[in-house]
Amino acid sequence: MSVHQSSNIKRITTHTLQEMKSRGEKISMLTAYDFSMAAIVDGAGIDIILVGDSASNVMAGHETTLPITMDQMIYHASSVVRGVKRAFVVVDIPFGSYQGNSSEALRSAIRIMKESGAHAVKVEGGSEIKESITRILSAGVPVMGHLGLTPQSIYKFGTYTVRAKEEEEANKLLEDAKILEETGCFALVLEKIPAKLAKKVAETVSIPVIGIGAGGDVDGQVLVVHDMLGITQEFKPRFLRQYADLQNIMTKAVQDYISDVKSKDFPNESESY
Numbered sequence: 001m002s003v004h005q006s007s008n009i010k011r012i013t014t015h016t017l018q019e020m021k022s023r024g025e026k027i028s029m030l031t032a033y034d035f036s037m038a039a040i041v042d043g044a045g046i047d048i049i050l051v052g053d054s055a056s057n058v059m060a061g062h063e064t065t066l067p068i069t070m071d072q073m074i075y076h077a078s079s080v081v082r083g084v085k086r087a088f089v090v091v092d093i094p095f096g097s098y099q100g101n102s103s104e105a106l107r108s109a110i111r112i113m114k115e116s117g118a119h120a121v122k123v124e125g126g127s128e129i130k131e132s133i134t135r136i137l138s139a140g141v142p143v144m145g146h147l148g149l150t151p152q153s154i155y156k157f158g159t160y161t162v163r164a165k166e167e168e169e170a171n172k173l174l175e176d177a178k179i180l181e182e183t184g185c186f187a188l189v190l191e192k193i194p195a196k197l198a199k200k201v202a203e204t205v206s207i208p209v210i211g212i213g214a215g216g217d218v219d220g221q222v223l224v225v226h227d228m229l230g231i232t233q234e235f236k237p238r239f240l241r242q243y244a245d246l247q248n249i250m251t252k253a254v255q256d257y258i259s260d261v262k263s264k265d266f267p268n269e270s271e272s273y
């Protein structure tokens with residue numbers, strides 16, 4: 001079989017990620033939702049790009065991740081894929097497109113892979129979505145799990161606070177992590193849970209465990225790119241490290257432009273034909 005590769009950059013695969021866990025190399029992961037941001041994040045050398053359903057909050061201004069649709073996720077994902085040369089691209093299956101119906105889960109995963117060109121899908125939940133995960137995997141689509149604070153269930157939790165602080169929920173989370181591994185997930189995200197529990201999960205399962213608000217003793221870290229770049233400023237949870245202050249930089253640039261237009265400084269002669 002001949003395989004067409006448009007560049008000679010070595011792409012990250014599920015195999016690469018498993019090897020990174022085996023040798024103790026931490027995995028870096030960020031979200032992206034559009035071509036330009038994906039090209040920057042990929043060019044900087046990120047390992048995994050997540051086209052998260054957090055696009056619902058960050059890109060569309062919704063309060064939760066629930067309203068985003070399949071068509072919208074595919075639009076974001078296909079834009080990201082066109083900007084990426086090296087990173088492994090994972091796409092969230094949106095709320096209502098995989099829970100409770102494994103045939104629909106399979107259809108959703110296949111649509112995402114076919115229409116976006118992404119490399120894997122991500123789903124939220126444990127034992128209750130095992131059948132859906134099995135069906136998706138049967139089509140050869142890699143699946144990333146997501147446990148802990150799962151934003152698609154926000155109305156069940158009622159709050160965005162730390163999950164699995166109590167023994168019962170912690171035990172269920174550990175069992176769910178084992179189920180996800182046994183079912184065949186290639187990796188899993190742990191969101192906003194105690195660091196000690198996250199460490200135990202990462203030591204128990206053989207697949208890579210990526211944390212967000214889950215401490216440092218996991219196999220990698222993920223953040224929402226708009227939060228870590230300081231484009232969004234309202235959301236400042238304890239786990240977020242802000243690496244830039246782009247909101248202020250961008251605001252200043254726009255104000256300078258407005259001022260230059262009003263004062264007739266822009267455009268000058270060299271900027272005209």
Ligand code: KIV
Nearest residue numbers: 031052053054189222
């Ligand atoms: O949608 C998203 O951005 C996510 C990350 C927070 C893991 O699921």
